[in-house]
Amino acid sequence: MSQLTYGIAAFPSKKIQDIANSYRMRYDPSYSKIPPHITLKESFTADQQTIDRLSKDLSKIAKETEPFDIEIKKVSSFSPITHTIYLKIEPNDTLSKLNEQMNAEGFPGEQAFKFVPHITISQDLSEDEHSDVYGTLKISSFDLKDTIDRFQLLYQLDDGSWTVYETYKLGE
Template sequence: MLFGIAVFPEKHVQDLANSWRKRHDPHYCLIPAHMTIREAEEWSDARLQLAIGHLEQVTMGLAPFAIRYNRVSSFYPVNHVLYLALEDAAPVQKLHESICSGPLTVVNPTYVFTPHLTIGQQMSADELHDQYGNLRMQAFDIVTKVDRIHLLYQVENGSWTTHQTFLLRG
């Protein structure tokens, strides 16, 4: 089964992100607005149990924190993705490094981890440039707390469902 780890921002952030995702993100109906902490990967039942034990241990030592999205950015030309970027990515970077250690170490990552909240993807270059041009002129000051992570799995129709939630308890 395919598993991944994500953070869901608070409702006001999801609502804002979804106002763009409805039109510009084909995954809108498959998963709520989120920050991917660990990319999806096929896991056996044994690997799942190792992951759960690791996540329980890691989250015990991590304290909740706040993050601020302060601008729109893009991964163009590598990917046609538009996203909300963080003012300070260090706390999410630390979360990622803690989670992606031990049994959840990513051996050959596809991309350098860049914490972000996708608001558009699989867009044409023209559409991406048009939206980016409009949104980069706007001021953003969106704060949300990060106090839990979610272990997700993908169901047959391609949507994602929470398998287990882990509170940050440090």
């Protein structure tokens, strides 16, 4: 049975995507592969039978989770681990709980890093570029609020881009 690469993410509103994309166009080589998003579960491989079972679990999680608000006030960076700059999502219990549920026993894949809710706006820059861009952006303040009312199971195409496999509406 063939295996595909999957991930689970929530997409913010068009307004926040437009703001993120204004930076991503310049600073993120993966810009064209996936819209700005909040990763709820890192990529993992699975066969169709696993995805069918997982889809039932995700439907249950979505039904039990009410839509929730997020807030973004500043940018941050994963440096020195990676040269990734991101819109930092303020601490959010619902996002943390979703991440925990999607990394519980029975879900494929391992979580490589501690969960930090964010929307990537820059990655794979040289150290000097990263320092310049981050230095400029970290003095900017943002006052962005959004409501997340769904999340998506995505899969990766052969060209490296991602597409939605299924959408799960919260609280329904």
